[in-house]
Amino acid sequence: MLRVGELVRHALASFFARDEIEDETLTGAVITVPEVRMTPDLKIANAYVMPLGGDRAEEIVAALNRHHRFIRGRIAPSLDLKFAPDLKFFVDDTFEEASRIDALLRS
Numbered sequence: 001m002l003r004v005g006e007l008v009r010h011a012l013a014s015f016f017a018r019d020e021i022e023d024e025t026l027t028g029a030v031i032t033v034p035e036v037r038m039t040p041d042l043k044i045a046n047a048y049v050m051p052l053g054g055d056r057a058e059e060i061v062a063a064l065n066r067h068h069r070f071i072r073g074r075i076a077p078s079l080d081l082k083f084a085p086d087l088k089f090f091v092d093d094t095f096e097e098a099s100r101i102d103a104l105l106r107s
């Protein structure tokens with residue numbers, strides 16, 4: 001699961017770097033993919049993404065979920081898997097959680 005998750009993460013990161021999706025919400029957005037978690041059957045990939053700076057994260061994730069079939073079709077050839085996993089995008093909140101814990105430790 002971890003190996004396939006890393007494959008999907010790298011494929012998504014390179015896909016977002018090429019900026020192939022024509023959507024007003026995603027135009028000019030730099031999207032990072034810190035983590036991809038796979039289900040045990042490798043059918044669903046839960047991708048946690050965060051735009052650079054954290055601005056408009058919810059609407060960018062909504063736009064990515066609207067275009068998940070297109071993204072799946074574009075990254076599937078580079079994965080070299082029997083089945084391309086279905087993609088679901090979520091806002092990555094680990095940075096906010098880490099800063100909250102850091103603030104608690106400082107106080």
